[in-house]
Amino acid sequence: MSEIYRLATQEDAERIQEVIYEAYITIRELELHxxxxxxxxxxxxxxxxxxxxxxxxxxxxxxxxxTLSKGNELKGITDLPFLRWFAVDPASQGKGVGNKLLTWVEEQIIRDKLGAPAVTLATAEKHPWLLPMYERRGYERLMAFDPGNGDGTMHLLKKSVAPGN
Known part of the structure; x- marks a missing residue:
């Protein structure tokens, strides 16, 4: 089995769309925006x-x-890198595939390439398993907020990636 971690190219766009769409079924069912x-x-x-x-x-x-965002979603809150649009093909869920990719990005990109001490991401409280999943991965709640769009309480989470933390 060969595993390759890499930046996506435009040639990957259709497959990425398929993976995200299939993985985000619960998000659509919960009517999250x-x-x-x-x-x-x-x-x-x-x-x-x-x-x-x-x-x-x-x-x-x-x-x-x-995706490691290059936007300024967290301007005024934190300067830490922000991850978004995380998805695993449903056929590969529960096999550690997502864990491998997140670990690689946290260590190789966030810690080693960017030199950042920590990374952030956000998720909805009303999603049945995302918040506990990220907390099991070592993410801690940094702040709760309501975006006012019907999604309810969202949580900004932070994980230290610095050695020894």
């Missing part, structure tokens, strides 16, 4: 072009993706 849950091909292509979209390719096929 997350852009990735309804992303069309143009949005995926823009995400790849404007941010650092990483993938884990297994045996030649993208199985997981996560």
């Amino acid at each position: 997350w852009p990735a849950a309804h992303a069309d091909l143009a949005m995926i292509q823009t995400n790849i072009a404007e941010h650092e979209c990483y993938v884990l390719e297994i045996d030649g096929e993208v199985q997981a993706t996560v």
Whole structure:
């Protein structure tokens, strides 16, 4: 089994759209207003072009993706890197694929390449398993907020990636 961690290219856009759409079914069922849950091909292509979209390719096929935002979503809150649009192909869920990709990005990109001491991401409290999943991965609640769009309470989470922390 070959595993390749890499930046996505525009040639990956259709597969990434498929992975995200299938992985975000619960997000749509909960009627959360997350852009990735309804992303069309143009949005995926823009995400790849404007941010650092990483993938884990297994045996030649993208199985997981996560994006390191180059935007300023957290301006005024924190300068730490922000991850978004994390998704794992449902056929690969529960096999450690997502864990591998997140660990690689946290260590190789956030810690080693950027030299950041920690990383952030956000999730909805009403999602049945995302908040506990991230907390099991070592993310801690940094702040709660209500975006006022019907999603209810969202949590900004932070994980230390610095050695010894």
